Amino acid sequence: MTDQTRTALDDLPGDLLMWVLIISELLVFGAGLIVFLSVRITDPTGFAEAQNALNRTAAATNTIILLTSGFFAALALNLRQSRRRGGARVSLVCAALLGAAFLGIKGAEFASKAAQGIVWDTHPFFNFYFLLTGFHAAHVAAGVILLLLVAWRDHVGNIEDATAFWHMVDLIWVLLFPVVYLLQ
Amino acid sequence: MTRRSLYIALGTLVLLTLGSSLLSFSGVWAKWPGAAAVVVMALAWQKARIILGKYLGLVQAPAWQRGFDVALTGVCLLLLVLYLAPLGL
Numbered sequence: 001m002t003d004q005t006r007t008a009l010d011d012l013p014g015d016l017l018m019w020v021l022i023i024s025e026l027l028v029f030g031a032g033l034i035v036f037l038s039v040r041i042t043d044p045t046g047f048a049e050a051q052n053a054l055n056r057t058a059a060a061t062n063t064i065i066l067l068t069s070g071f072f073a074a075l076a077l078n079l080r081q082s083r084r085r086g087g088a089r090v091s092l093v094c095a096a097l098l099g100a101a102f103l104g105i106k107g108a109e110f111a112s113k114a115a116q117g118i119v120w121d122t123h124p125f126f127n128f129y130f131l132l133t134g135f136h137a138a139h140v141a142a143g144v145i146l147l148l149l150v151a152w153r154d155h156v157g158n159i160e161d162a163t164a165f166w167h168m169v170d171l172i173w174v175l176l177f178p179v180v181y182l183l184q
Numbered sequence: 185m186t187r188r189s190l191y192i193a194l195g196t197l198v199l200l201t202l203g204s205s206l207l208s209f210s211g212v213w214a215k216w217p218g219a220a221a222v223v224v225m226a227l228a229w230q231k232a233r234i235i236l237g238k239y240l241g242l243v244q245a246p247a248w249q250r251g252f253d254v255a256l257t258g259v260c261l262l263l264l265v266l267y268l269a270p271l272g273l
Contacts (some may be wrong), residue, residue, distance in 0.1 A: 003218040012248055013241035014222050022240075044270035060205035064198055067231075071194040074239045078187055131228035174231040175259070178224045182208040183267045184219065 015157070018164040022171075025139075029132065029172045033179045036128040043124070048184055050125035053118060055109055059181045062105050063173065066140075069098035070170040073163040074149065080159050090157065092151035095166065099144040106137050132176055139169050185241060193238040200227045221267050229260040 012019055028056045040047045053129040107183035111120075113126075120130045204227040207213070213220045230269045233253065242249040 008247065012244040013244050034266065037263055041266065041270050056205065056208055060201060063201045063205075067197045067201065068194065070235065070239050071197075074185065074190050074193075075187065078185060078190065127226050153216060164240060167235055170239065171232055171235045174228055174235065175263075178228040179263055180265075182219055182224050182266060183202060183245060184208065 005092070009095070015158050022164065022168045025168055025172060027137070029176065032128070032132050032135075033175065036132065037179065037183075039124055045123045045169045046132060050123040050129075051181070051184065053110065053113070053116065054129070054181055058105055058109055059177060062102050063177050064100050065098050065105070066170055066173050067094045069085075070167055071076050072098065076151075077159050077163050080127050080154060080156055085154055089151045092147050092154075092159070092162075095163075096144045096147040096151070097138050099147065099166075102140055102145070103137060106133065106140075110134075110170060119135050129180060132180060136169070136172055136176060139172070143169050185238060185243075189238060193234050197231055197234055198269045200231050203227055218268055218271055221264060225260050225267075229256060232256055232260075 009016055072091045072095035076088045076095065079085075079091060080088035110130075118126060120126055143162075146162040146165055150158040204224045207220055207223060233256065235250060236252050236256070242252060
């Protein structure tokens with residue numbers, strides 16, 4: 001490609017369509033968080049009481065697990081680009097296993113809420129809690145499958161796309177975690 | 185992206201997460217909720233910037249990184265304002 005035909009889009013690392021997906025997902029979750037905090041204005045005390053039923057330690061642990069998983073995904077791409085296919089595959093499997101651990105903790109969190117009789121319509125807070133974290137968990141599950149698929153079909157382009165998806169899942173969580181769990 | 189910068193990114197992300205989590209467990213929130221919220225959102229903003237820059241590779245495209253920074257800053261500020269609104273701050 002010559003300098004005359006280069007556009008700003010060519011500067012984006014990775015696949016353009018992955019960036020379209022990343023921006024779309026950020027808009028969806030961003031809108032969800034904005035609506036969540038807007039509804040909270042009508043009942044801040046009720047939201048704070050409902051939020052106290054959440055397990056912040058488990059959520060913080062899950063954040064570190066997901067960020068470490070993102071590190072293994074980034075490392076996998078780096079290793080594959082250096083033609084170290086075995087190392088890249090191991091890193092992708094590590095990333096997927098940490099993703100599965102995230103889902104395990106999230107599942108235990110949901111089960112604990114159910115055991116306490118807390119369901120999606122217990123309070124408006126829990127509408128958003130189950131919707132946002134549940135939708136995010138669905139993305140994590142899809143990401144784990146993608147990481148395992150590209151560990152098998154390990155073309156550089158495949159790993160680049162799957163790890164970009166995984167970093168998007170990370171990115172959404174680092175915004176969702178403080179808003180849903182920490183802002184008291 | 186060098187492997188060393190990936191390790192540094194992970195270490196920073198973990199430290200920022202521990203910082204925001206410890207703040208939420210401390211008594212600071214009861215005394216100064218507004219200040220605590222500003223710190224927690226600033227840490228989240230920085231974590232998101234690291235993921236965009238280092239993990240997603242936007243450091244290689246400075247113009248795009250600036251654009252994402254502006255959008256991310258706007259979203260974090262809006263979330264913070266919505267959180268602070270009922271506090272009357």
